[in-house]
Amino acid sequence: MNIADELLKGSRLALSRAITAVENEYDDAVTIMQKLYPHTGNAHIIGITGPPGAGKSTLTDKLAKEYRRQGKTVGIIAIDPTSPFSGGAILGDRIRMNELTLDQGVFIRSMGTRGSLGGLSRKTSEAIKILDAFGFDVVLVETVGVGQSEVDIVKTADTTLVVLVPGLGDDIQAIKAGILEIGDVFAINKADHEGVDRLHTELEMMLDLNQTKIEWRPPIQRVIANRGEGINELAEAIEKQIVHSKESGQFVSRRTNRTKNELLAMLDEQVGRYVRKQLLAYGKFDELVMSVEKREKNPYAVVDDIMTTILR
Amino acid sequence: MEKRVRVLVAKPGLDGHDRGAKVVARALRDAGFEVIYTGLRQTPEQIAEAALQEDVNVIALSLLSGAHNHLFPRIVELIRExxxxxxxxxxGGVIPDADIPALKTAGIAEVFTPGTSTTTIIDYINANVN
Incomplete structure (x- = not known):
């Protein structure tokens, strides 16, 4: 099966196999991505992030249904943590999305983080491109449950939705750096729970102090995801952000930045791989390690030597 | 990055008992597999489609309702389609010995009945997965 060609003809099996090829770094992964790349850039990528138990999966499910109602097709990537001990994972986000399984306008893929620490999996951005090339109008990326600093999603998505729930912490939490800085739109889920007014006020106060997002003040929308309440309004708030982002030029500049970062990351990886390969071929790497260990040489000088020898 | 074996653990039909499925899911996770768990009361169509979207190497069906003779072969058929x-x-589940040969003919590679240790299941998957 020629995976890229079949995918572009609309084969869902090929779509699924393409993501596997990239995730496992099979030999044909680069060829597949090369063929698909010209077909990417059309989907709007929405990141959905927030602490564990905030209701990201349920909200993703409801938002996907809202987009389907609007006639848009939706690709979903749902990320759960990989065990650092066994390398295994339980990927359970689909449980909240079972009603979408048989909708041919939707495709849901679960991914384990596989060692990545930023809230995404190692190959999330490639998986997004694959869904994009297949032709989905919207790609929803649900991150792992995050704490305060897993903010990779903001480099990957066109729009970042931060989902919060009442009762997680006092007001100092709201002025800390991290996930609260990356929201283009905020959703307060479980808005029937105690503490919702306080959280709402704290968030508004935090946004009042925000110097960097003067052009776009992130709206805060209350929702009760499992009952479907507020979803319409949330989708409207996201739509307004998209329109604003496109009109202000932010949309384009974010994408240019992303392309730049992706190119640099690919370059880093290739150069790193090349240097390691040369080092092993050179054969004296173990000796160098020992001489550094014994303090006969310092690591900075060794790295300098390697760089000038290998990357002449 | 080495390949990870992906397993869909699914509960087809009208059966609300998922303790066994959860124990197996957890054991498979600890054995280094990526386990996709879809929850209770799935139709054969949902299970087959989820297996396709997740590109799993293994589908592990758990059933305690007695409908295995109908549901298991139907899932095999949909997967092949x-x-x-x-x-x-x-x-796996409460499945009479007398039913097992027919299930195997239908395409279920192995059936694990109550009392099976999770190690047996893990070893079986490791030995037989593609």
Whole structure:
């Protein structure tokens, strides 16, 4: 099966196999991505992030249904943590999305983080491109449950939705750096729970102090995801952000930045791989390690030597 | 990055008992597999489609309702229709010995009945997965 060609003809099996090829770094992964790349850039990528138990999966499910109602097709990537001990994972986000399984306008893929620490999996951005090339109008990326600093999603998505729930912490939490800085739109889920007014006020106060997002003040929308309440309004708030982002030029500049970062990351990886390969071929790497260990040489000088020898 | 074995643990039909499925899911996770768990009361169509979207290597079906003779072969059929010819399909639950040969003929590679240790299941998957 020629995976890229079949995918572009609309084969869902090929779509699924393409993501596997990239995730496992099979030999044909680069060829597949090369063929698909010209077909990417059309989907709007929405990141959905927030602490564990905030209701990201349920909200993703409801938002996907809202987009389907609007006639848009939706690709979903749902990320759960990989065990650092066994390398295994339980990927359970689909449980909240079972009603979408048989909708041919939707495709849901679960991914384990596989060692990545930023809230995404190692190959999330490639998986997004694959869904994009297949032709989905919207790609929803649900991150792992995050704490305060897993903010990779903001480099990957066109729009970042931060989902919060009442009762997680006092007001100092709201002025800390991290996930609260990356929201283009905020959703307060479980808005029937105690503490919702306080959280709402704290968030508004935090946004009042925000110097960097003067052009776009992130709206805060209350929702009760499992009952479907507020979803319409949330989708409207996201739509307004998209329109604003496109009109202000932010949309384009974010994408240019992303392309730049992706190119640099690919370059880093290739150069790193090349240097390691040369080092092993050179054969004296173990000796160098020992001489550094014994303090006969310092690591900075060794790295300098390697760089000038290998990357002449 | 080495390949990870992906396993869909699914509960087909009207059966609300998922303790066994959860124990197996957890054991498979600890054995280094990526386990996709879809929850209770799935139709054969939902299970087959989820298996396709997740591109799993193994489908592990758990059933305690007695409907295995109908549901298991139906899932095999749907998986094959989707062109997933290399998926290892196994079953577990309260399944009478007399029913097992027919299930195997239908395409269920192995059936694990109550009392099976999770190690047996893990070893079986490791030995037979594509």
């Amino acid at each position: 989707k062109g997933m010819t290399d998926v290892l399909m196994i079953g």
